[in-house]
Amino acid sequence: MKTVVLKKADPLFLAEVDAAQIPMGADDYRFRLGMLRERMDADGIDAAVIVGDREHFANIEHFCGYDCRFEESVFVVPREGAPTLLVGNEGMSYSFCVPYEIRRAYYRNFSLQGQPRRKEEKLDEILRDAGVFPGAMVGLIGFKYFLPEYIPTDPKYTFDAPHYVVEALRSLAGFENVVNYTAALTGLDSGMRLRVYTAKEIAAAETAGARSANVLMRLLKSMQPGMTEYALSESARVGFAPHVMHPLVNFGPESVALGIRSPRDDVRLSLGDQCGLCYGVRGSLSSRVGVAARDEATMHESLRPHLFSFYGEFFRAMGAWYEALKVGADGNALHRAVHDILDGPNHFVELNCGHFTGMDEWVNALSYEGSTYTVPDGAYMQVDIISSMPDPARTAICEDPAIVAGPALRAALGREYPEVYARILARQRAFREVLGIDLCDDVLPLTNINAAMFPFMLNPDIVFALEEA
Structure with missing residues (x-):
């Protein structure tokens, strides 16, 4: 001994x-995005919807370099086409740090309390334009996935994302089509x-x-x-x-x-x-x-x-x-x-x-x-x-x-x-x-x-x- x-x-x-x-560049993020889409294809997921905030930014940052420094954001990755980043008032200018082509959309309810809002910005419509179509299988990625022995609800349908985001996705895709997909990124033992x-x-x-x-x-x-x-x-x-x-x-x-x-x-x-x-x-x-x-x-x-x-x-x-x-x-x-x-x-x-x-x-x-x-x-x-x-x-x-x-x-x-x-x-x-x-x-x-x-x-x-x- x-x-x-x-x-x-x-x-x-x-x-x-x-x-x-050594910063990551466009090719690095596209490589990671390609890996995610391969996983989505294998799992039958039509759109991955990643939610983040100032504390829980890393899942969004991993694919585009954007970290939520002021407010919540959502990053939507469809199986094909450009991803969409949803941001509030103070996220839009910073979103141009993303080094490859994405779609950007304001959703000002992500903004800080009391800041200007727009009545015409409806979350379900923005998500539909981003690739969440009716009946789509949606993989919702928050910060945690859940194990059945520790919660009274079904882990597949349990989320640590904002309730209004979950409800907007369910109104589009259907209740059973929105599933917790966080383990694809951070789960044992194959999380990306x-x-x-x-x-x-x-x-x-x-x-x-x-x-x-x-x-x-x-x-x-x-x-x-x-x-x-x-x-x-x-x-x-x-x-x-x-x-x-x-x-x-x-x-x-x-x-x-x-x-x-x-x-x-x-x-x-x-x-x-x-x-x-x-x-x-x-x-x-x-x-x-x-x-x-x-x-x-x-x-x-x-x-x-x-x-x-x-x-x-x-x-x-x-x-x-x-x-x-x-x-x-x-x-x-x-x-x-x-x-x-x-x-x-x-x-x-x-x-x-x-x-x-x-x-x-x-x-x-x-x-x-x-x-x-x-x-x-x-x-x-x-x-x-x-x-x-x-x-x-x-x-x-x-x-x-x-x-x-x-x-x-x-x-x-x-x-x-x-x-x-x-x-x-x-x-x-x-x-x-x-x-x-x-x-x-x-x-x-x-x-x-x-x-x-x-x-x-x-x-x-x-x-x-x-x-x-």
Whole structure:
């Protein structure tokens, strides 16, 4: 069995990556649109109707680049012909970010309360013009699909879309012809958005990962006792890129527990106490929660006995998870890799061990007890494992994104984006030679800090590592 030791950090872990973001273009979106239409043909769906809002934008964005920044929108994809984007007052000008030809339609009831409306804009007529004809089979895509064991209604006809949109579709197509089609995008195990398909998508994810990890490392290097959470947040030097979730700076057990109530001006960092940092642009997220100490002696006396029994064992479990990850690994294997180590009196792991990610931070998860779902080629994953315990309050998180890619995808990445692939190979080397984690070639770490867990978060020159006993 491998044991946990403290080791000098590889300089790679502390280095920022200066890489321009890689936007998707018209051909990328048309490729995704073609995949959706192939799925619709196979499933007998005449029109896919995707609803979105500011929080739940990713399903629309995936096919056209438009994300709902002010108001709700609907994107209608017929089997043939141009898709139609329905927007309110403040969405129309922004809709021209879509880099290929679409139809656009105002539906001003999507606009904010009190803004101008038009009586002549009738939703059922707009939807009919977009391709929802009488008797059509309509696949309505919201943010969630539902499982029968958890709801009293029929999952096929249960939606998390606005009621008036559902009713307009039913008035056109018929009640039984409007079905929940969200699983086509995010369902286990064949949802389109659970994986990437091209080298360009991997490269885009890697550059997003670099941007998030750069910010996290700036926070880590700037953090000092006595600082307020807000003061540290100012040192991040972040741009205005949209976040994948609320950024976090948490000092002390109460703030760590509250999480997204961050950052606060009235909370200061105490030497040796708990702390947490988290930042993510769309497509990636990096987070660390541990102890604001410089060494074991400066840890709070209540946390010192848990350096290895809690934080070190967490790292060993995370290392086992990484070692289990590969194309074709099943969700139960990933679950057991963590719980075989952390199921005991010193740990509590409630959520799934890792999940799919993308433009929205949590898309779905296949890792749970007894899961037979397998990791697909191109799986876009967030290495998100959380362990926490009370008395003394302590939490461990070491979270970063990774893509799991078979030989063909890796070869394409090497040909098309050699600089990106070189950075990934350097990270794989650090996993094996510095951290002692036997990473499969399939696993592509998307940041320089993947699996770099700092036992003393005021001293990033030291990391946990694994060694053979």
